Amino acid sequence: ESFPLSVLVHCFYFRGGAELLFDGVKKHQVTLPCQPEPWDIRNLLKWIKQNLLKERPELFLQGESVRPGILVLINEADWELMGELDYKLQDQDNVLFISTLHGG
Amino acid sequence: MKCGQGTAALVIRVGDPFCRGCFREYFVHKFRAMLGKNRVIFPGEKVLLAVSGGPASSAMVRQVQEGLSREAAKRLRFIPGLIYVEEGAVRRQSPEQREQTLAQMETLLQATGFPYHLIHLEEALELPPSILQPGLEHAGPSGPSYKEAVDSFIQQQRQDGDSGTSVPGHSTPDTAAGAPASPRLPGAAQTQELLRTFEAATTATAREELLEMLRTHLIVQTARDRGYAKVMMGESLTRVAIKLLTNLSLGRGAYLAVDTGFTDQRHGDVMVVRPMRDYTAKEIAFYNRFFSVPTVSVPPLFTKRREKPSIHQLVERFLLGLQEEFPSTISTVYRTGEKLSPEPAKASSESDRCLLCLCGLDTYGEEELALEPTLILEEPAAGAESKAAYIPLLCYSCRLTFKELGPLDTLPPYVRAEGQRRIRRAEMEQNQENQESNES
C-alpha cells in the first residue's frame, strides 16, 4: 500500500462556483502521495482543501465532509453505495462533485 | 434492486438502490404520471417551456422530448416551444461572456428542434402595463372538459391519417424564432437602465424578488403574445421546499399554494404549471449526468459588498443543512405544502389584486398594518408621485419588498404606469364617494 495514487477529481458547479473554488479548473488529475494508511474519501477531502481550494473552503466543505447540497459520485455511482467518506480509493478512480446549490 | 440485474448506481430511498435502466424508467414515468394526474394540459395545446440552462429545466425539456417520441398510445400530445430569458446584465457578465452564454444556450435550444424564443432581461423595461392584469381565460367553465378535448383530438388525428410516427412540434408553422440570426445584445443604455433598477434595491432579498418578477412577466407576456396557453416552469421538489419556507419568511403565507403548486392561474389566460416539482435536486443531477443532458452554467445574481445574504440564500443553507441531519426534512416541507389551498390568492376585482404579484390582497381590515414601523417609508408623501401612494395597491409581502426597492424613477416603467393608473382610479372613486355623500 505504498504506491502513489492517480485520481481524477471533477467538480461541477452550476452557478459557476467551481471557478471561484478551484481556480477556474474543473477537472483535476491529481496524484496522491504514498502514505502508511490507504487513501479514503475523508483523506481526499482534506488533501483537496490543502492543495486545490483557493478560497472560501466553506463553500465546498463542512466539517470533514462536503457541504450539504453537494453530491458525490465515485466512478459514476452514488457515493452512498460506496461507504461515503470511508470508501478506499484505488488507482485511476474517478471522483465527481456536483453542486445542486443555487445561492453562494 | 428492482430488476435484480443492473449494477446499483444511486440511492433514492434507503435500502432500495436503482440501476441506471430502472432509474430512467422511474424518472420518465414520473413526468407522465404528473401530467396525467393533473390533467390540465390539453392535447394539441401550445405549451411554452421556460428554460434557464439549469439542471431542472434542462431535464424537463428532455422529458418532453422523451414524451413526444414515444409510441402513439403513450405519447404526449401538446405542442412545445421554448423560452430562454438571458440575464447576463444582472449576473455581472461582460458583453463577451453574455454572447458566449447565449451561443451555448442557442446550441442547446436548437438541438431540440422545437421553436424557441430568446429574450433579454432588459426587455422587461418595455413590458406593457397589462401584464399586471390577468388576461381573459379562453376556456372557462363552459369550455370542453379534459376528456372531451382528448377524444376530439384523437378523432382528429385519425381523420388526418396520423401514422403515429410524426412528432408534433416539429411540423408546426409557428417558428418565428426558429432560426434567428446571431443573437444581438440589447444596447448599453438599456442595460444601464436595468442595472439602475437593480442597484437601487437596498437588499439582496428585494433584488432576488425583483429578478423573479421581471423574468416571470417576460415569460408570461411572450406566452400571451405567441398564443401559448400554458407555461411550464422547471422547479424541483428541493426548489419548491426552499421556496415554501422562503415565501413564508417573506410574509407570503397566504399565497404558498399558487407560488409553489402544480398550477398557478393568477395570470388568467396563461396558466403556469410546475411539472418537475416531484423530482429532488439529487434525482435531477443524476439523471442529467447519466443521460448526458446538457446544461449551461451562469454566475449568480450580483450582490453588493458586505451585504447580508438574501433570505433565499439563508433558507437554502438552513434547509439543506437540516436535511443532512434529518433526511426527511425536505419531503416533509414539500408535503406540508400539498395541503395548502389556492383560495386566499384569488382576487375578486382589480382593487383587490396586488399590483406586483397579482394575488388577492391580504391586508383588508388591517389598516394598523400600515403603521407598522417596517412599512413606513422615509420619504414625505407628495401626492400620487410618492412611493407611499403605492402601498395600498400591494399585499403585505410586496409592501416589504417594495420598500426595499429604489425610488419611483428606478422602477420598471410598466410597474409605474400601471401603479399610477390605479392610484388615479382610486382617487376618482374616492372623489365620487365624497361627492355622493355630500349630496345626500
Ligand SMILES: [Zn+2]
Ligand atoms: Zn434495475
Ligand SMILES: [Zn+2]
Ligand atoms: Zn403582492
